[in-house]
Amino acid sequence: MKKKKTMVRLWGDHIVISSLFIGLAISLAFVALTFVTIEVLAKHVAIIAEKKKDFIYGFGTLAILVAFVINNFWIKPQRNIVKSSDLNKKEREG
Amino acid sequence: MVITFSLILQMVGIALLMTALYLIIGIIPGTDETSVLVPMTLILVTLKLNPLVIMAGFIAAVVTLNIADSIPTAITSIPGGVMSTPLVGHSQTLKKHGLTSYSVQWMMLGSLIGVLVSFPIALAFWGIFEFISVQTGLEISNFIKRYNEYIFLGGAILMSLTSKEKVVSLLSIVPFGFATAFLRNPGLIINNTLLNTLIGGRTLSMTPFFLSITTGPLVFALFELFFPSVFKNQKVEGKMTVILDDDVKKTKHGHKKIIAKTGIASALGSLLFFMSPVGVTMMLGEFATKDEKDEVQQALQGVSAVNGLSSATYLAGIMISLFVFAFPISPAALGPGSVIFSPGGPIILEGNAGLAVPKGYLLIAIVIGLVIGLSLTVWLGMKYSHKMTELVFKYISQETVLIFLFSIIALLSFAEAGLYGLIIVVSVGLLSGWLNKKGAGYGVQFMALYAGGLFITILKALF
Numbered sequence: 104m105k106k107k108k109t110m111v112r113l114w115g116d117h118i119v120i121s122s123l124f125i126g127l128a129i130s131l132a133f134v135a136l137t138f139v140t141i142e143v144l145a146k147h148v149a150i151i152a153e154k155k156k157d158f159i160y161g162f163g164t165l166a167i168l169v170a171f172v173i174n175n176f177w178i179k180p181q182r183n184i185v186k187s188s189d190l191n192k193k194e195r196e197g
Numbered sequence: 198m199v200i201t202f203s204l205i206l207q208m209v210g211i212a213l214l215m216t217a218l219y220l221i222i223g224i225i226p227g228t229d230e231t232s233v234l235v236p237m238t239l240i241l242v243t244l245k246l247n248p249l250v251i252m253a254g255f256i257a258a259v260v261t262l263n264i265a266d267s268i269p270t271a272i273t274s275i276p277g278g279v280m281s282t283p284l285v286g287h288s289q290t291l292k293k294h295g296l297t298s299y300s301v302q303w304m305m306l307g308s309l310i311g312v313l314v315s316f317p318i319a320l321a322f323w324g325i326f327e328f329i330s331v332q333t334g335l336e337i338s339n340f341i342k343r344y345n346e347y348i349f350l351g352g353a354i355l356m357s358l359t360s361k362e363k364v365v366s367l368l369s370i371v372p373f374g375f376a377t378a379f380l381r382n383p384g385l386i387i388n389n390t391l392l393n394t395l396i397g398g399r400t401l402s403m404t405p406f407f408l409s410i411t412t413g414p415l416v417f418a419l420f421e422l423f424f425p426s427v428f429k430n431q432k433v434e435g436k437m438t439v440i441l442d443d444d445v446k447k448t449k450h451g452h453k454k455i456i457a458k459t460g461i462a463s464a465l466g467s468l469l470f471f472m473s474p475v476g477v478t479m480m481l482g483e484f485a486t487k488d489e490k491d492e493v494q495q496a497l498q499g500v501s502a503v504n505g506l507s508s509a510t511y512l513a514g515i516m517i518s519l520f521v522f523a524f525p526i527s528p529a530a531l532g533p534g535s536v537i538f539s540p541g542g543p544i545i546l547e548g549n550a551g552l553a554v555p556k557g558y559l560l561i562a563i564v565i566g567l568v569i570g571l572s573l574t575v576w577l578g579m580k581y582s583h584k585m586t587e588l589v590f591k592y593i594s595q596e597t598v599l600i601f602l603f604s605i606i607a608l609l610s611f612a613e614a615g616l617y618g619l620i621i622v623v624s625v626g627l628l629s630g631w632l633n634k635k636g637a638g639y640g641v642q643f644m645a646l647y648a649g650g651l652f653i654t655i656l657k658a659l660f
Binding site for chain 2: 109110111112113114115116117118119120122123126127130131133134138156157159160161163164167170171174175178179180181182183184185186187190
């Protein structure tokens with residue numbers, strides 16, 4: 104039997120806590136990887152060393168966007184969408 | 198600075214990008230305007246974009262978010278954001294009468310009216326103050342520069358007195374202002390070896406504190422889940438059922454009256470730019486519907502006026518703060534615009550000494566942001582509101598948006614001050630979120646943050 108996910112109501116929506124933390128870990132891992140890569144590269148490339156902070160902000164944002172896309176693939180919205188026209192149809196039929 | 202064709206293209210590009218982004222974020226239920234606007238604006242600032250490009254992007258984001266927030270409210274009765282909460286009752290009435298699509302159209306028109314009314318009012322304010330300044334030789338920004346900490350303290354007290362929780366708001370000013378001023382530069386007060394090792398002689402800019410205050414309620418809501426009683430309360434089973442209304446009915450209720458009421462409410466809202474946008478929207482939104490007996494007419498007036506008001510109070514608050522005072526005098530400028538109005542930032546000079554960019558150029562950037570944000574969102578909203586809501590609700594999860602926001606906060610605070618920055622953002626965020634829950638809103642907290650230096654000066658003078 105499939106294990107039930109623990110869900111809470113937050114910011115007006117239902118969220119799965121485990122998905123939130125795993126997704127956050129993935130996203131932060133991307134950010135950390137960006138930091139480390141730029142720190143290492145800054146030791147060897149002068150232009151990166153000069154503008155290290157700008158590189159961190161730019162590529163860090165890009166990493167977060169990539170993580171957002173990846174997370175959106177596996178974290179499914181916890182919403183059941185029902186169209187009112189379908190509801191009315193069911194009511195009439197029922 | 199010269200406005201070149203390439204700079205105009207950059208402004209248009211960023212305005213389009215922010216419109217697309219905030220259209221999606223706005224439709225996602227429950228998102229708080231300040232929490233979602235500040236991190237992205239900060240990213241634009243840290244990427245060192247041209248101040249005009251930042252301004253165009255920020256205005257497009259503000260306008261789009263205000264409008265997009267109302268779309269899910271009309272279609273699903275779930276507010277898209279804090280500012281659209283007053284819409285819930287009216288949109289439910291219209292839903293009951295099968296007028297959902299029609300209510301979306303009036304919300305869009307309301308926003309359009311709000312912007313069209315508040316823009317000239319803000320310009321008129323600017324003109325009047327320029328005239329007074331030329332005639333009397335009084336430079337308002339110089340005056341503010343001299344007394345800015347006192348003005349912020351006065352503003353925090355005034356804002357507390359007009360808030361719902363007066364005592365809590367008043368009592369929070371000194372401790373919050375002092376705590377944030379101390380954390381920005383702990384070395385000013387104590388000299389401790391452990392503290393010095395952790396901080397490494399660093400002084401912090403306002404950035405981590407902006408993030409703490411704006412995301413505080415969210416951080417605190419998550420923290421509260423560690424308490425079993427709160428967790429039990431918040432725990433839910435199964436998916437949330439969202440009913441999407443897909444009717445296309447119209448009605449011939451008094452259009453002229455709706456437009457007139459929205460226009461008057463937006464004008465009054467623009468004049469009350471220094472008050473809380475949510476409070477003004479609630480108060481004047483009720484006033485716009487008070488004398489109406491017909492349920493549908495009342496609800497149509499309500500949705501149009503509330504949307505007009507939220508757009509008008511935001512825009513007037515930001516434009517008047519920028520052009521007249523070069524200082525965040527309104528809650529809209531203090532909260533969502535805190536990055537734009539940060540002293541020493543890309544637009545405001547150090548010590549609130551005036552604007553870093555000519556006012557005429559900033560006006561061009563505002564117009565570009567407004568035209569793109571407004572026209573695109575209104576057009577898409579009028580035509581595809583149902584489709585957009587369905588797509589966002591179906592494919593974008595709330596978790597990924599929260600992760601996106603938390604990651605941006607982590608990136609900005611860690612890049613600013615390493616581990617210390619992260620600790621500060623989380624701890625001040627918890628304090629700020631708790632204060633917010635008790636009734637001390639964003640406005641009071643931001644004013645206390647700006648006035649913080651004054652408390653340190655007083656303390657040093659006393660001991």
